[in-house]
Amino acid sequence: MGKTQRRSLSVFLGFLIVSVVAHPVALAEAAWxxxxxxxxSFAKExxxxxxxxxxxxxxxxSWSNDPGAVANACKTYIEERTNASRWGVSPLSIFTPPTxxxxxxxxxxxxxFVVHGDETGLEDTAWHDETDRPADLWEWYNLGRRGGSLEKGIASLEDLQTEVxxxxxxxxxxxxxxNDATVRHDRDVLAYLDEAPNVWLTTWGEAWSSWSxxxxxxxxxxxxxxxxxxVITFESKETEVCRSVFDELPWNVPSTWLIDVEGASVSEVSTHGTSLRLPSIEGEKVAxxxxxxxxxxxxxxxxxxxxxxxxxxxxxxxxxxxLAQTEFFNNHSAAVTVAGHETTDLFKWAKRFVDDTDVRFTWLVQPRPAEAADAWIPYAVVGVSVLTVFIMLGVLGREGLGPWSSLANRKGSKKAFSDEENKRSLDADEEAE
Known part of the structure; x- marks a missing residue:
């Protein structure tokens, strides 16, 4: 093997060692x-x-070391287990720290990920107050936190009413x-949101898709x-041009239109070409x-x-x-989302709300950290991987390949030297005879 080939092989093997040790995802998968x-079916429900x-x-x-790796790994974690919404497969919403x-x-x-929240510390903002209507995509990278907390003892019904x-x-x-302690929610807050008129109960990604x-x-x-x-036939078109503007990301959620029919009564709305009637959305608060x-x-x-x-x-x-599209579903004047942070066990987080409220949740999920007894696993992964590389180097070296090929050359030299000495000894014996 020539020097150039040996050098290339050395570089490749060195890169292999570094990639095994340094690649964050390879280690992280054993940490949760x-x-x-x-x-x-609980998630599907x-x-x-x-x-x-x-x-x-x-x-x-680590968010500070590689935020792209965190986002990619979490996206894969969700997509391999469930859809992100009834409207779409891939997640659109993510928590990001203020750093x-x-x-x-x-x-x-x-x-x-198009919605980053909340209170991320960026200069451009979305919905930090009632006038902070987003105009650009990047303003959704700093979604505001309005209305306080849902936690009992911290929630303020008065503040929430003011914001709504x-x-x-x-x-x-x-x-x-x-940890293992259940945080109680404020039932009065949920009751208010269920009963308040003109409120769209929605989620982060659904609200962004409607906005887009x-x-x-x-x-x-x-x-x-x-x-x-x-009979007025109406269709809100789904065009490639509009989808390409947002890189195919928005979910196809219902859009609400205002149509002037000169005060005449509408008897029904049905799917074009069929007799399938659309239901009434009088008083409906979920899209x-x-x-x-x-x-x-x-x-x-x-x-x-x-x-x-x-x-x-x-x-x-x-x-x-x-006339126009309305700002929110069903021409409501306010929209309310509840973000469930650090959701590591969906059943324990969500079971209390089953059949108890129409309020919708954006569950910001993450895997549970591995038990302390399993903390050695990432290091074992690295150790075995590095050991495997060195064994490969040794095997290649014995064949005269790679950076350790000099070992084989030295052995070959010793063997050649011994053969030469034996030959000389035989020649000397023949001359003596």
């Missing part, structure tokens, strides 16, 4: 235990109700357990008169498809992009008009 509830799974962190990985720079947040965003009445997105903080849908949209409409009634009419006669229509519907109006000669 999964939450098995994410693979069960939470999704069906409207909850969302986002990321909190990964034991064994990260904008460059760090950009690395996190490159993994598909002011409008905008209200984001509450919640942690279900501290207002930045780029296209709709199609047609009108016909059938048997003394006006879904449907319709209702306001007191002034304006039609409030909530539909998914790509779903064409027929709106039947009990009058002819109607000059209808598509």
């Amino acid at each position: 235990e999964e939450d098995g509830w994410l693979r069960t 939470r999704l069906d109700l409207g909850d969302e799974f986002g990321c909190y962190g990964m034991p064994g990985l 990260l720079t904008m460059a760090d947040h950009t690395k996190v965003a490159s993994q598909g 009445e002011a409008g905008g997105l209200v984001n509450l903080y919640w942690i279900g357990r501290v 849908g207002k930045r780029c949209y296209e709709y199609q409409r047609d009108v016909a008169e059938v048997e003394g009634k006006t 879904k498809e449907g319709w209702r009419q306001q007191a002034d006669g304006t039609l409030v229509l909530s539909v998914l992009n790509g779903h064409a519907v027929n709106i039947t109006v009990n009058a002819t000669g109607i000059e209808h008009d598509i």
Whole structure:
């Protein structure tokens, strides 16, 4: 083997050693235990109700050293076990500590996370108060915390009411357990949110997807008169242009439209080409498809992009008009999210809310740290890996390959020298005879 080949092999083997020792994910995977509830029907039930799974962190990985690795590992952790939402597979929401720079947040965003929260310390912000409406994507990298905590003894019903009445997105903080102790929630706060009118109960990723849908949209409409009634066909289009603006990230969530039908009554809204009717969303606070009419006669229509519907109006000669998309689902004036931080056991965090409230949670999940008895495993992984590399070096060296090939050369030299001495001895014996 030539010097160039030996040098290349040495560099490769050296790189192999460094990658085994230094790669954070290789070590981190042995530092945690999964939450098995994410693979069960219990997690599916939470999704069906409207909850969302986002990321909190990964034991064994450091936000300060490599925020991109933390985000990527946590994304994989969720995707291998469950969907992030009833609307989409991949997670959009993630907790980030207040020590990260904008460059760090950009690395996190490159993994598909568009909502970073909360109170991340960046200059640009989203929903830190009722007037702090986000205008750009990066403002969602610093989602505000409004309304306080859900924890009993810390929650303030008065402060929450003030924030909800002011409008905008209200984001509450919640942690279900501290070590093995259960943290009690404030039932009065939940009761208020369940009963308060004009409140959209949503999650981080759902709220962002709804917001992004207002930045780029296209709709199609047609009108016909059938048997003394006006039938308006309406479709909010799902276009490649709009999806490419946001790198295919937004979930297809229902968008709410205001349609002027000149005060005429609407008898039904059905899927175009079928008799399948959309339900009423009168009083609904969790996002879904449907319709209702306001007191002034304006039609409030909530539909998914790509779903064409027929709106039947009990009058002819109607000059209808598509007025606008509403800021929040069902034309509500406020939206409320509750972020469940450090969710390591979904069942213990969420079981108390089953059939107890319509409030929706953004569960920021992370695996449980490995037991202390298993703390040696990462070091064993490194030790075995490094030992394997050195054994490979030894085997290659005996064959005259790699950086240890000189050992084989020395052995070969000794053998050659011994053979030469033996030959000389034989020659001497022959001459003596």
